[in-house]
Amino acid sequence: MKYIVIGLGVFGSSIAEKLTEMGNEVIGVDISMSKVEGIKEKITHAISLDATDMEAVKNLPLEDTDIVIIGIGEDKGANIMAAALMKQMHVKGLISRAVDPLQRLVLEAMGIDEIIHPEKETADRWAQRLNLEGVVDSFELDSNYSIVETRIPKEYHEKTIKDLNIKAEFDIIILTTMNVSPTRNELGAQTEKASVQGIARADTVLYKDEIMVLYGHNKDIKRLLEEHRKFKEGI
Known part of the structure; x- marks a missing residue:
């Protein structure tokens, strides 16, 4: 399976590493170069770009990716914008993180396939779930x-x-x-x-x-x- 994980904070980096350990191809994306540098040796590829920028997002291999995971946490606006762009790009599968009930409602209204609550659900649990079709x-x-x-x-x-x-x-x-x-x-x-x-x-x-x-x-x-x-x- 091929995954793109957008947002390499604690949750995003954890699920990216776990999926890589399970034998999947994982591309990690974050606007912060320091986060990219910190994980680039642990996953398949790591890229620094702004996932809310349409032109930047077009450089990602979205057509060849099975699931895109939006792991952006604190910046809820960036999370929703990145999810909206992925919906516009018609990715095969889209999972997004939600940090509060209102954000979950917005993501559901956008038609996001799955929604993650990292405060309640661990990265290990989601990696296990994603690895079993x-x-x-x-x-x-x-x-x-x-x-x-x-x-x-x-x-x-x-x-x-x-x-x-x-x-x-x-x-x-x-x-x-x-x-x-x-x-x-x-x-x-x-x-x-x-x-x-x-x-x-x-x-x-x-x-x-x-x-x-x-x-x-x-x-x-x-x-x-x-x-x-x-x-x-x-x-």
Whole structure:
């Protein structure tokens, strides 16, 4: 995967380094040359430019990038302007940091794909989530085991947990499922609300596009998600 991380403060630099350690190609961007110098040996590339300047942003390899992460924190204006430019450039995936509820509302209204709250969520957790394709959210229990939220694929639609036999095939437990319904925030922007359906049982029926919460070894979860990807792409 290829990432661009804009804003190399504590959170941005941490997630850039973690994603690089996981084997991804990461470009770090910051207007501060000292921050660029401080991280350039730890990630794939580091560039000093103003991410709120359209002409400067055009120099970034946006077409070849899978996800752009806006990690700018204290300067909320720069954060929103950088996010707006990335939306205008039609990047494939866009994640932005929000430091307060109002900023989150503005970013949601702009249609940002995902919003990070670094005060509540660690860089390690987000790196883990981004490194597993298809993950909605994740919580790393230790270096080996995680709890992961992922969309239920269409091949599981209207099948029970017993029918799928995931525990035997992948050594993964489905802890619960979540129903997802559309809603709107205070500014009227479309968003989603997830409702937990209770502890999953053998006769729990799964429905495509809802969420299932998995527990297992990271390598087994990655193997399951890879199977979903191959099925989706017809490989």
